[in-house]
Amino acid sequence: MSDxxxxxxxxxxxxxxxxxxxxxxxFVFAQEPKKGGRLVVAADSEPRxxxxxxxxxxxxxxxxxxxxxPLAEASFEGEDGLSPRLATSWEGSEDGKSVTxxxxxxxxxxxxKPFTSADVAFSALQVWKPLQNLGRVVFKDLxxxxxxxxxxxxxxxxxxxxxxxxxxxLPALTAVLPKHVYDGSDIAANPANNAPVGTxxxxxxxxxxxxxxxxxxxxxxxxxxxxLLDEIIYRVLPDRAAAAGALEAEEVDLAAFSAVPLADxxxxxxxxxxxxxxxGYEALTYQLIVEINHRRKELADLKVRQAxxxxxxxxxxxxxxxxxxxxxxxxxxxxxxxxxxxxDVPGYAFDVAKANALLDEAGYxxxxxxxxxxxxxxxxxxxxxTKQFGAYLRQALAEVGITAELVNNDSAAHQKxxxxxxxxxxxxxxxxxxxxxxxxxxxxxxxxxxxxVPFSNQGGYKNADIDALIAKAAxxxxxxxxxxxxxxxxxxxxxxxxxxxxxxxxxxxVARDTVKNVSNNPRWAVSNWADTWVEK
Amino acid sequence: xxxxxxxxxRRLLGAVPVLLIVVxxxxxxxxxxxxxxxxxxxxxxxxxxxxxxxLREAWGLDGxxxxxxxxxxxxxxxxDLGQSVAFSRPVLDVVLERLPNTLLLMGAATALSFALGSAxxxxxxxxxxxxxxxxxxxxxxxxxxxxGFWLGLVLVVIFTVQLRWLPLSGMExxxxxxxxxxxxxxxxxxxxxxxxxxxxxxxxxxxxxxxAGMAEVWRMDFVLAGRARGLSRRRIVLRHVxxxxxxxxxxxxxLQSAGMLGGSVVxxxxxxxxxxxxxxxxxxxxxxxxxxxxxxxxxxxxxxAVNLLVDIAYAALDPRVxxxxxxx
Numbered sequence: 001m002s003d004x005x006x007x008x009x010x011x012x013x014x015x016x017x018x019x020x021x022x023x024x025x026x027f028v029f030a031q032e033p034k035k036g037g038r039l040v041v042a043a044d045s046e047p048r049x050x051x052x053x054x055x056x057x058x059x060x061x062x063x064x065x066x067x068x069x070p071l072a073e074a075s076f077e078g079e080d081g082l083s084p085r086l087a088t089s090w091e092g093s094e095d096g097k098s099v100t101x102x103x104x105x106x107x108x109x110x111x112x113k114p115f116t117s118a119d120v121a122f123s124a125l126q127v128w129k130p131l132q133n134l135g136r137v138v139f140k141d142l143x144x145x146x147x148x149x150x151x152x153x154x155x156x157x158x159x160x161x162x163x164x165x166x167x168x169x170l171p172a173l174t175a176v177l178p179k180h181v182y183d184g185s186d187i188a189a190n191p192a193n194n195a196p197v198g199t200x201x202x203x204x205x206x207x208x209x210x211x212x213x214x215x216x217x218x219x220x221x222x223x224x225x226x227x228l229l230d231e232i233i234y235r236v237l238p239d240r241a242a243a244a245g246a247l248e249a250e251e252v253d254l255a256a257f258s259a260v261p262l263a264d265x266x267x268x269x270x271x272x273x274x275x276x277x278x279x280g281y282e283a284l285t286y287q288l289i290v291e292i293n294h295r296r297k298e299l300a301d302l303k304v305r306q307a308x309x310x311x312x313x314x315x316x317x318x319x320x321x322x323x324x325x326x327x328x329x330x331x332x333x334x335x336x337x338x339x340x341x342x343x344d345v346p347g348y349a350f351d352v353a354k355a356n357a358l359l360d361e362a363g364y365x366x367x368x369x370x371x372x373x374x375x376x377x378x379x380x381x382x383x384x385x386t387k388q389f390g391a392y393l394r395q396a397l398a399e400v401g402i403t404a405e406l407v408n409n410d411s412a413a414h415q416k417x418x419x420x421x422x423x424x425x426x427x428x429x430x431x432x433x434x435x436x437x438x439x440x441x442x443x444x445x446x447x448x449x450x451x452x453v454p455f456s457n458q459g460g461y462k463n464a465d466i467d468a469l470i471a472k473a474a475x476x477x478x479x480x481x482x483x484x485x486x487x488x489x490x491x492x493x494x495x496x497x498x499x500x501x502x503x504x505x506x507x508x509x510v511a512r513d514t515v516k517n518v519s520n521n522p523r524w525a526v527s528n529w530a531d532t533w534v535e536k
Numbered sequence: 537x538x539x540x541x542x543x544x545x546r547r548l549l550g551a552v553p554v555l556l557i558v559v560x561x562x563x564x565x566x567x568x569x570x571x572x573x574x575x576x577x578x579x580x581x582x583x584x585x586x587x588x589x590x591l592r593e594a595w596g597l598d599g600x601x602x603x604x605x606x607x608x609x610x611x612x613x614x615x616d617l618g619q620s621v622a623f624s625r626p627v628l629d630v631v632l633e634r635l636p637n638t639l640l641l642m643g644a645a646t647a648l649s650f651a652l653g654s655a656x657x658x659x660x661x662x663x664x665x666x667x668x669x670x671x672x673x674x675x676x677x678x679x680x681x682x683x684g685f686w687l688g689l690v691l692v693v694i695f696t697v698q699l700r701w702l703p704l705s706g707m708e709x710x711x712x713x714x715x716x717x718x719x720x721x722x723x724x725x726x727x728x729x730x731x732x733x734x735x736x737x738x739x740x741x742x743x744x745x746x747x748a749g750m751a752e753v754w755r756m757d758f759v760l761a762g763r764a765r766g767l768s769r770r771r772i773v774l775r776h777v778x779x780x781x782x783x784x785x786x787x788x789x790x791l792q793s794a795g796m797l798g799g800s801v802v803x804x805x806x807x808x809x810x811x812x813x814x815x816x817x818x819x820x821x822x823x824x825x826x827x828x829x830x831x832x833x834x835x836x837x838x839x840x841a842v843n844l845l846v847d848i849a850y851a852a853l854d855p856r857v858x859x860x861x862x863x864x
Contacts, residue, residue: 040710048577048622048822055581133581194624209623210634210810212710233710238805238814241689242705248697249704382579411579412571412823420575452588454578 036230037534039515042243042255043234046209051193052175053127056134058284058432061172061526062257063234066215067110068177068198071101071120072170074283074435074523080167081283081339081435081522086115086176086199092163096477099166103151107222109178110203120153121145122179127187134439138169164479168339168436171283171523201227201530211236221530228533244268247510253534254511254518256525261384262323265508273513278325280519281506283435284526285334288317288326288389289444290500291418291427295460298373299425303362305497308426309348310355311400312393318503321388326505331490332441334433334504342487345494355400366401374403375425378418381410386428389502393428420452422460431455433504437486442470445498461498543847551840558836559612559829560605566825567601573621573823595621608826617833618826622818627830630815635834637707638811640723641730641804642796648735650742650789654782657746661781662773664751672743680740685802688733692806695729702728705808730807734800738792745788749781756780783854790846794839 043062049055052064072090075083087101107115124145128135141161146154155166176199181192195204201223202215213234217227235252237243243259246252248271260268269276290308294300314328327335331345364372375397379390387408394404404426409417417423434440443449447467449456469492473485493499509525511518514535521527574591592598599607611618617627653676660672679687696704703709708722753759754777762772801813812831819828 047580048624049581057580059580131587189624208810209630210814211706211808214710235706235710235808236810237705237808239685239808242692242806242808245689245692245697246704249692249700251696251704409570410821412573412576412821413569414571415575415579416571419578452578 033228033516033531033533034535035225035228035533037228037536038231038233039229039529039532039534040233040235040251040253042237042246042252042259043213044236044238044240044243044257044259046207046213046236049193050196050204051177051190052196053123053177054131054133054188054193056132056172056175058257058526063213063215064175064196064198065200065526066202066232066528067196067200067204068175069200069528070171071174071176072167073521073527074171075521076282082167082170083521085528086120087170090167090170092166096160096162096475097157099155099157099161099163101153101155103153104222105151107199108220109180109199110197110218111178111181112220113178113180114150115176115178115199116150117145117147117153118150119176119179121147122183123175123177124153124155126182127177128173131187132173134169134434135173137443138165138173138439160475160477162438162474162477162479162482164482165436165438165474168434169439172434172439200528202229202232202528205231223530226530227528228531229529232529244510247271247274247512250512253515254509256507256509258507260508260510262325262508265323265325265510268510275511275513275518277509277511277519278506280509280522280524282336282522284523285336285433285504285506286383286430287329287332287334287433287501288386288503288505289429289431290393290502291424291429291459292461292497292499293422293425293427293459294462294498295422296375296425298362298364299375301362302496303358304364305500306348307355307358307362307400308397308402309497309500310351310358311396311402312348312500312502313350313396314502315350317389317392321385321392322503322505325508326503329501329504331494331501332444332499333437333486333490336504336506337433337435339435340437340483340486340490342490344487345491347494348500352399359400359402370401371403372401374405376407376423377404377426377428378407378409378414378424379428380418380430381408381414383430385505386430390428393426415454419454419456419458422451422458429455437489438470438474442473442489445493446470457498459498463492463496463498466492466496466498543851544844547840547844547847551837554840555833555836558832559609562829562832563601563605563608563825566820566823566828569820569823571823572597573825576622576822608829617830620819620824620827620830622822622824622827627826630827631812631830631834634810634812634815637809638804638813641727641734641809641811642793642800644727644731645734645738646789646793646796648731649738649792650785652735653739653742654746654785656739657743657781658750658773658778660743661747661750661777662769664747664754669747673747676740676743679736680738682737684733684737684800685806687736688729688803688806691729691733702726704729705806707809726807730803730809733806734796734803741788741792742785745785746778746781749784750777753777753780783850786846786849786853790843793842 045059047060050060050064052060052068069085071085071087072082073085074081086104088104089102091100103117109115124142129139129142141157141159142155143158144156178197181197182190201218201221203218205214205216207213215232217230221227237246240261243255244264247255265276268274292299298304318326318328330343330347333341335341359372366372377390377394380386390406394406397404418427431444432440443456445457445461445466447462469485469489473482476482476485509519516533516535517531573595574588574597578588620627620630623630656672660669663669692704695702703726706726708726714722759772759776762776801817804811804814816828816831
């Protein structure tokens with residue numbers, strides 16, 4: 001593809017651009033945001049359920065976060081890394097058994113009904129706690145939500161629940177649904193799950209399956225002078241090469257979540273009028289991990305797990321697979337998390353000789369053919385990078401005499417093989433770190449996960465120390481003490497290797513330079529875009 | 537016409553076991569694929585054990601495969617294609633929504649490759665062994681050897697990214713509010729590139745078949761007789777040689793359109809056209825058995841219909857065809 005682009009026309013145009021850019025020093029004007037206009041965004045899939053209160057995942061948030069709002073959003077500047085949305089303030093009690101939210105006044109739902117504390121109570125008790133994939137963990141002890149007035153909601157917990165965790169969970173777990181739309185219906189089957197009604201800056205206008213979603217400006221939005229855009233169109237572009245072409249042809253203004261393949265970034269960053277932005281995913285860190293089936297005799301041996309960790313060249317993975325757009329990982333918390341990360345953990349430098357020595361020590365000498373034993377390796381099919389890492393891991397293991405049989409499945413088959421049938425020895429997974437280890441990270445190593453739950457400990461790993469640490473952190477109210485416990489958690493995980501953390505990555509946004517206020521918060525792609533505007 | 541009617545009756549009766557085999561076969565294939573619709577959904581929604589069991593029950597996936605197959609066949613007998621699991625809508629609605637797009641895309645591509653291919657085949661076959669014959673034969677083969685997505689991407693880079701003449705993707709301009717002729721023109725503009733990338737691929741088939749058929753016919757005695765009668769070369773080429781070489785092309789057209797009806801996953805994905813091919817791919821990914829079988833059934837019915845049309849055309853073109861069948 002890149003060869004093809006070197007045409008005489010292209011070269012001439014490029015040369016002209018270069019001349020122009022030296023002739024006219026570019027002045028940076030402080031631009032006044034302009035109202036109006038349409039933003040066309042590339043989307044690579046159409047989620048089956050668009051209700052962010054039930055399915056808290058980035059694929060759903062990408063569209064629905066503009067329609068349905070959480071109590072608070074992540075922020076670069078705000079206190080505790082939060083900026084208020086439907087809640088204006090939050091206060092935890094001393095005993096950790098209640099949290100009081102003051103709610104925004106003068107907010108209406110898209111159908112005109114007023115937003116009140118009853119909606120928050122309904123969402124928390126009827127949706128987040130019983131139905132939501134993440135809320136089932138975080139809100140498991142939520143007992144009642146009191147609504148002393150229309151704009152106050154008091155969450156009551158049966159057991160002390162850390163306020164720190166609740167705050168960290170606000171952006172992703174607290175999308176508020178309209179009680180009057182859902183009450184008394186089968187919530188999971190409500191038609192509004194596919195045409196959401198919310199309080200957000202945009203209303204859900206239409207969805208043409210296979211073609212596009214259209215969101216329209218909410219004229220009654222509570223934010224002053226917001227939103228700026230008239231409408232947002234999500235064009236369904238299943239082919240990733242086509243997404244890059246669509247940006248160049250100015251048919252699409254923005255592609256988030258690395259919809260433009262990493263390999264194309266270098267080329268497309270040189271196209272005039274197109275910007276490559278790596279900011280805006282700080283609170284959406286994906287982790288590349290090796291899941292280990294501890295039921296397998298060899299893998300139950302710590303020395304073998306250590307050998308595998310030493311056999312992986314993390315720097316190489318970051319440089320070659322992620323083309324530099326990732327960080328090497330040291331443990332279950334990514335380096336970019338300022339709250340919880342500690343570098344003080346046992347490390348596993350890339351060292352083939354040491355890996356071989358460890359395997360010898362463990363009692364698995366190389367056979368006549370140079371092999372020690374064979375493993376079944378299942379890379380998750382969800383990202384190019386997980387598949388590529390699977391291929392790399394196979395080679396890396398061959399270096400230390402472990403034969404890995406690569407099994408490539410599609411999503412449904414992978415889900416069944418790894419998380420239900422446990423028919424794997426090693427698997428590659430991309431779990432998400434969501435700002436607090438208790439939201440979706442500790443379940444990766446905690447024992448007792450029921451079969452069939454994806455992104456949970458399905459490797460049969462059981463470590464009483466780690467379980468005790470997780471339980472203790474879940475009821476430790478003091479933020480500092482709780483953070484310390486998670487330092488210890490990281491150390492224990494890095495030491496005992498229930499899984500191997502290889503790298504952490506965020507995504508890339510590619511946008512036309514006419515789109516303004518891109519990536520101005522750490523969850524930008526899944527935030528409400530009320531202040532996004534386009535220059536005409 | 538009696539002959540044609542009998543042909544139709546026989547073919548329709550023959551279609552019933554074909555459709556049954558298609559349904560049972562695709563059901564078993566999907567059954568053999570690891571993971572079901574709930575597994576596919578669990579990837580995105582997380583889910584705990586209780587919820588997964590509840591979903592299996594709600595989506596009718598908890599019975600044995602045999603029980604589910606009989607239940608499906610029973611509803612099929614009532615002309616009910618069932619509910620799509622992935623779309624939570626009746627299968628027939630979902631399929632019929634996509635069908636026109638695929639028919640338009642594939643119809644146009646088939647028409648292009650057939651018309652252009654046979655026309656160029658006549659040009660090539662009118663003087664077998666000449667320079668233009670060699671040039672066309674090799675050129676079309678080269679096009680046939682090129683992968684469809686690559687040809688599509690190249691066309692996109694030239695006509696959309698560089699020249700900006702044509703829109704890149706979709707069936708029509710999004711929410712344009714156009715109607716009538718303006719809308720038809722808009723759709724036509726959107727279809728140029730996908731139709732070209734598909735049509736050019738199959739051009740070679742028709743071209744080479746036409747050419748080979750004509751080379752054969754040139755040696756026939758009646759061509760010599762025509763020459764002896766002093767007919768013009770043009771008349772011999774068009775009326776006598778080309779017409780007689782056309783029959784195998786009609787057979788090819790039937791086979792080809794059958795293959796094309798399933799849609800082209802690659803071209804539909806590349807150009808973001810919501811057609812049956814992409815829908816089938818999504819149905820497999822989501823393990824949406826009712827939807828996939830619905831798509832296959834609708835395509836099978838269409839294939840049977842097209843083949844019937846081809847047979848009728850055949851009978852019209854060549855009086856020998858179908859005579860034996862009609863007497864049986």
